[in-house]
Amino acid sequence: MLYSIGKDSSVLLRLAQKAFYPGPIPFPLLHIDTGYKFSEMIEFRDRYTAELGVKLIVHKNQAALDEGANPFAWGTQRCCGALKTTSLLDGLRAGGFDAAIGGARRDEERSRAKERVFSFRDKRGQWDPRNQRPELWNVFNTQVHQGESLRIFPLSNWTEMDVWQYIHAENIPIVPLYFAKPRPMLVRGESLLPIEQPIPRLPGEEPKLVMCRMRSLGCSPCTGAIYSEADTLPKIIEELVGMRRSERQNRVIDHDQDGSMEIKKQEGYF
Amino acid sequence: MASTTGTLPETDLFESFLEAEKAKDLLRLSTAGSVDDGKSTLIGRLLYDSRGIYEDQLEAVTKASVGRNVGAIDFSLLTDGLRAEREQGITIDVAYRYFATPKRKFIIADTPGHEQYTRNMVTGASTAELAIVLVDARKGMLPQSRRHAYISSLLGLPHLVVAVNKMDLVDYDQSVFETIVQDFRQFLGDAKIQSYFVPISALVGDNVVTPSSNMPWFDGPNLLEYLESVPVGSRTRRAPFRFPVQRVVRPDQHFRGYAGTVASGEIQPGDPVIVLPSGRRTTVQAITTFDGDLSRAEASEAVTLSLADEIDIIRGDVIVGVDEPPQQSHAIEATLVWLNASPAQLGARYRIKSATRQSTCTLNHIEYRININTLAHESARSLEMNEIAVVHVDSARPLVFDPYESNRTTGSFILIDPATNATVAAGLMRRSYDEGRSGRTAQFEWQLNNGALVLSLRNSNFGFTATTDEESSANSGPVAIEDIEAADALEHLLRRLRISLPNRSESEEGDYTI
Numbered sequence: 001m002l003y004s005i006g007k008d009s010s011v012l013l014r015l016a017q018k019a020f021y022p023g024p025i026p027f028p029l030l031h032i033d034t035g036y037k038f039s040e041m042i043e044f045r046d047r048y049t050a051e052l053g054v055k056l057i058v059h060k061n062q063a064a065l066d067e068g069a070n071p072f073a074w075g076t077q078r079c080c081g082a083l084k085t086t087s088l089l090d091g092l093r094a095g096g097f098d099a100a101i102g103g104a105r106r107d108e109e110r111s112r113a114k115e116r117v118f119s120f121r122d123k124r125g126q127w128d129p130r131n132q133r134p135e136l137w138n139v140f141n142t143q144v145h146q147g148e149s150l151r152i153f154p155l156s157n158w159t160e161m162d163v164w165q166y167i168h169a170e171n172i173p174i175v176p177l178y179f180a181k182p183r184p185m186l187v188r189g190e191s192l193l194p195i196e197q198p199i200p201r202l203p204g205e206e207p208k209l210v211m212c213r214m215r216s217l218g219c220s221p222c223t224g225a226i227y228s229e230a231d232t233l234p235k236i237i238e239e240l241v242g243m244r245r246s247e248r249q250n251r252v253i254d255h256d257q258d259g260s261m262e263i264k265k266q267e268g269y270f
Numbered sequence: 271m272a273s274t275t276g277t278l279p280e281t282d283l284f285e286s287f288l289e290a291e292k293a294k295d296l297l298r299l300s301t302a303g304s305v306d307d308g309k310s311t312l313i314g315r316l317l318y319d320s321r322g323i324y325e326d327q328l329e330a331v332t333k334a335s336v337g338r339n340v341g342a343i344d345f346s347l348l349t350d351g352l353r354a355e356r357e358q359g360i361t362i363d364v365a366y367r368y369f370a371t372p373k374r375k376f377i378i379a380d381t382p383g384h385e386q387y388t389r390n391m392v393t394g395a396s397t398a399e400l401a402i403v404l405v406d407a408r409k410g411m412l413p414q415s416r417r418h419a420y421i422s423s424l425l426g427l428p429h430l431v432v433a434v435n436k437m438d439l440v441d442y443d444q445s446v447f448e449t450i451v452q453d454f455r456q457f458l459g460d461a462k463i464q465s466y467f468v469p470i471s472a473l474v475g476d477n478v479v480t481p482s483s484n485m486p487w488f489d490g491p492n493l494l495e496y497l498e499s500v501p502v503g504s505r506t507r508r509a510p511f512r513f514p515v516q517r518v519v520r521p522d523q524h525f526r527g528y529a530g531t532v533a534s535g536e537i538q539p540g541d542p543v544i545v546l547p548s549g550r551r552t553t554v555q556a557i558t559t560f561d562g563d564l565s566r567a568e569a570s571e572a573v574t575l576s577l578a579d580e581i582d583i584i585r586g587d588v589i590v591g592v593d594e595p596p597q598q599s600h601a602i603e604a605t606l607v608w609l610n611a612s613p614a615q616l617g618a619r620y621r622i623k624s625a626t627r628q629s630t631c632t633l634n635h636i637e638y639r640i641n642i643n644t645l646a647h648e649s650a651r652s653l654e655m656n657e658i659a660v661v662h663v664d665s666a667r668p669l670v671f672d673p674y675e676s677n678r679t680t681g682s683f684i685l686i687d688p689a690t691n692a693t694v695a696a697g698l699m700r701r702s703y704d705e706g707r708s709g710r711t712a713q714f715e716w717q718l719n720n721g722a723l724v725l726s727l728r729n730s731n732f733g734f735t736a737t738t739d740e741e742s743s744a745n746s747g748p749v750a751i752e753d754i755e756a757a758d759a760l761e762h763l764l765r766r767l768r769i770s771l772p773n774r775s776e777s778e779e780g781d782y783t784i
Contacts, residue, residue: 018560019529019572023521106366113365129363133693134389134609136396137682139623143691157377159368165291234284241287 001101002088003029003049003056005041006217008103008155010172011163013052015154016101028055030091030100034083035065036219038196044175059091071221072200083219089125092149099142099150107159117156123147161240168233178236180213180228192227196220294370297502300379300394300401300427302418307404308435312472313380316494317369319479364390373498388417388656389609392696395422396682399502400429402493407440407469411453413643419454420642423463424605424658424698426675429500430458430465433493438471442484462675468493506569511535511543511591512672512680514625515583519574527558527574528583533625533679535591536568537575545581546588546670547598552579586627588670588680596672596680599665599702603637605674606653606661610687610694614653620694624669624683631685635662662703674698714760717746727764 001016003009016025029049033042049056061069064082071079092100106113116132118140133141144150155163167174184207186193193199195207197220212225213236230236301309367378379394395401401422405415415432422430432454440446447469458465468477469488476482479494491499516530537543541554557564558574567573575589583589590596608614614633622631639650639659653659663685674681685695717724 020517020519021560021574022525022527022558023519107368113367114363132363134393134696135693136393136684136696137678138397139625139682139684141623141684141686141691141693143621143686145691148691157366157368159370159375161291161370165288168288237288238284 001025001027001029002103003031003045004103004217005031005037005045005175006103007163007167007174007178008105010048010174011158011166012101012103012155013054014170014172017052025052025054027101028057028095030057030059030095030097032084032088032091033058033060034087034219035060036070036083036197036221038175038177038194038217038220040177041175041217044173048173057091057095059087059094061087061090071219076222092125097149098144099152101152101154103155104153105155105158105160105163115153115156117153118142119151119153120144121149121151125149127151161237164233164237164240168237175217177214177217180211180231180235182209182211183225184208185210185212185225192225194220194223194225290372294373294375295502296375296377297400297497297500298377298379298398299497300381300391300398300422302381302391302394302401302403302421307406308472309380309404312402312404312433312435312470312478313367313378315472315475315478316378317367319475319494364394371494371498376497388421389607391418391421392425392607392609395425395427396696398422398425398427400431400497400500401427402431402433405432405434405450407434407436407446407450410450411457415454416457417642419458419463420645423458423461426678426698427463430463431493431496432465432467434467434469435472437469437476437485438474442469442476442482444485444487447488466490466496468496506534506678507536509534509569509677510594510596511537511541511589512596512677513537513575513589514627514680515585515587515589516626517585518583525576526580527556527576528589529572529574530626531572532567532569534569534677536566537591538566539563542592543577543589544592544595545577545583546590546596547668548581548583548587550579550581551592552577552581554578586625586667588625588627590670596670596677597699597702598668598670599704600668601702601704602663602665602669602671603700603703604661604663604683605640605698605700606633606659606685607696607698608653608655608657608659608694609696610692611655612687612694613655614695616652619688621686621688622663622665622669622683622697623686624671624697624699625680627667627669629665629667629669630688631663631665633661633685634664637661660700663697671699673700714749715747716749719745727761 001012003013013025013029020026031045045056061083064086068074069079069082074082104112104115106115111129114129114132116135118133118135119127120133121127135141142150158166166172184195186195186199186201186205186207187210188202188205192210192212199221210225210227211229213228213230214223215226217223228239230239301313363382365380367380369376369378379398381391381394401418403415403418403422405411419430419432432450434447434450437443437447447467451467454465454467468490469482469485470477470493471482471484472478474484476484477488477492479492481492482488490496512533512535513528513530514533515528517528519525519527519529537554537557539554539556542551543554544551555576555578557567558576559572564573577583577589588596606614614636616633616636619630619632622629636650636653637660638647639653639657640646641648642658650657650659669683670680671683672680681699683697683699684693685697686692687694715726
């Protein structure tokens with residue numbers, strides 16, 4: 001199971017516990033670590049997976065990092081390609097996995113709206129959106145040949161609101177970054193940029209302490225925070241009720257070209 | 271996603287907000303329409319007016335609209351997720367959309383109306399309880415509208431909404447609407463699907479989420495009001511208990527349970543059950559979940575059942591109630607929708623997957639193909655993509671099933687090509703044809719015509735002509751052949767020889783007339 005440490009992964013993990021109860025979760029978790037994740041995410045990952053007693057595999061594209069991969073020098077498309085897409089495909093191959101369960105939802109992004117629950121990937125790990133297997137009822141085609149694989153998205157039909165309400169109802173632990181507190185940020189126009197990793201600054205730009213939180217979690221250089229006072233789950237849900245921007249709006253990588261998620265997905269991106 | 275507008279709730283208000291959210295049920299619907307019927311516009315309108323679209327998504331499509339020849343916001347750009355779709359202005363694949371109103375949550379399966387993509391329409395309809403068929407008021411009921419309505423009915427959807435769109439382009443003329451209503455009613459005949467007709471303009475917004483002042487002659491609920499009020503989901507709870515086993519859960523020697531989702535009906539500890547296909551009887555001991563044992567479980571709940579007796583059970587077996595058991599057979603008559611570009615081959619082997627059971631099967635007979643435009647039964651040797659037929663399949667392992675019309679979960683299956691692993695067909699169980707055979711009588715018609723005996727299978731174009739003497743007193747009539755083997759042999763021969771009576775042939779079936 002692909003584990004990204006985000007709220008959707010937390011929900012997925014709870015569903016896996018429930019599905020196999022009273023048995024243990026029978027598969028390992030795979031985290032694709034880009035090296036640019038927030039340290040709070042890594043701490044949470046290590047503590048929570050140990051607590052649940054699940055096996056965790058961490059895969060990192062160290063070669064690309066050694067070559068100096070970062071979004072500023074390489075651009076987001078090339079950086080994501082190396083640290084996420086290539087790394088994910090390598091990680092799956094290294095483990096010999098022919099199926100990977102992920103927490104992606106169809107309501108996140110318009111090309112994900114066309115995604116199957118059981119989504120076929122060819123030998124190179126690529127997605128062909130124009131030639132997908134028809135998926136009827138809840139009868140899933142799980143057949144693959146040697147070298148091919150499936151990505152499985154049990155949360156396909158969940159919305160962001162469903163996820164938060166479930167986290168509240170089930171009391172599921174999540175990374176503290178989702179809750180508002182004063183954090184040092186570079187304020188650039190309407191964007192709040194975390195200074196977790198060194199990022200190039202404009203002349204005279206200094207971090208300010210801003211009451212904010214993360215609405216979705218990615219790599220720190222490419223994930224902006226939002227102004228927020230929501231420091232509890234009810235407040236987050238209340239905030240969501242009045243929310244007028246989508247949750248991936250703060251994700252730079254979705255907007256680097258028209259149809260950018262579709263292109264990344266075809267290449268094998270999660 | 272934004273589901274309720276208004277001010278931020280206080281803490282106790284938050285509790286009542288959560289209660290209200292929990293109480294919301296879910297309506298899954300599919301939409302279908304021909305190219306240019308304005309389907310994407312309608313969905314965009316529903317999402318936009320119910321605040322299911324965020325500002326940045328709207329900005330993204332307003333930006334993208336510049337490249338296309340459209341004035342205001344082009345709602346279709348919101349729903350057409352793939353670049354090829356936006357470039358060509360068409361919808362290629364099923365897209366799923368989510369929105370909610372204060373009354374209900376909705377999932378829309380947005381399916382293309384393009385002729386070559388009919389398989390997507392079947393896919394979208396398979397999980398829906400309601401279909402919206404869009405009709406262009408200027409064009410009336412097209413063959414594609416009929417196809418959409420028929421597929422919705424075939425796939426067992428309880429509700430159909432015919433939305434007559436672009437009323438603004440026919441001056442909101444009531445008679446245009448009434449003509450389309452009558453055409454549809456005639457086509458639907460006595461189909462079980464419950465239908466509702468509403469005149470709209472998706473572009474302007476008439477009767478979509480607000481009433482229309484342009485059509486005072488229409489006083490029914492607008493589209494959204496209707497979608498919010500149709501009853502959902504009660505059918506599966508009332509049906510007999512069915513529990514396809516998904517996984518045997520055996521963490522240690524002390525626990526042995528069977529995990530799955532209740533497909534229909536309900537169950538309590540102590541209830542007697544039968545395990546199929548073995549037929550062993552036992553009782554339910556406990557209903558186990560992560561959140562503790564339950565005193566009762568019903569349709570759509572995922573649980574683990576433990577049983578009073580040690581019985582050999584594997585994934586694919588079905589645990590059922592003792593009343594109204596399902597059918598069980600190797601030999602199944604089913605309606606098949608062919609989904610793949612390479613045609614169905616008689617005698618070919620496929621993997622069959624029904625609920626949690628997988629087996630191999632042979633497609634050994636095509637009883638008839640259904641002409642989707644006229645609903646006439648036609649003879650066929652193979653099936654092309656998008657064609658629908660009643661067929662016989664023989665499964666290597668016995669299948670436990672219900673007729674599709676009484677249970678969508680235990681009555682549905684897919685066929686997988688073992689060479690390519692493609693999902694090549696969607697199947698709807700009808701009955702076991704072994705069982706059907708014993709009680710059946712074959713009905714033929716005969717006629718004497720200028721010294722020739724014309725014998726034909728009733729309700730079909732099959733038959734043959736033979737010379738005879740003219741001494742007989744009667745010269746036509748029905749005949750029932752009760753010796754089922756003889757009748758089968760005769761029926762088989764007629765179909766095998768593909769002898770079609772020229773004067774009974776109505777459509778384009780010339781290819782097999784001798």
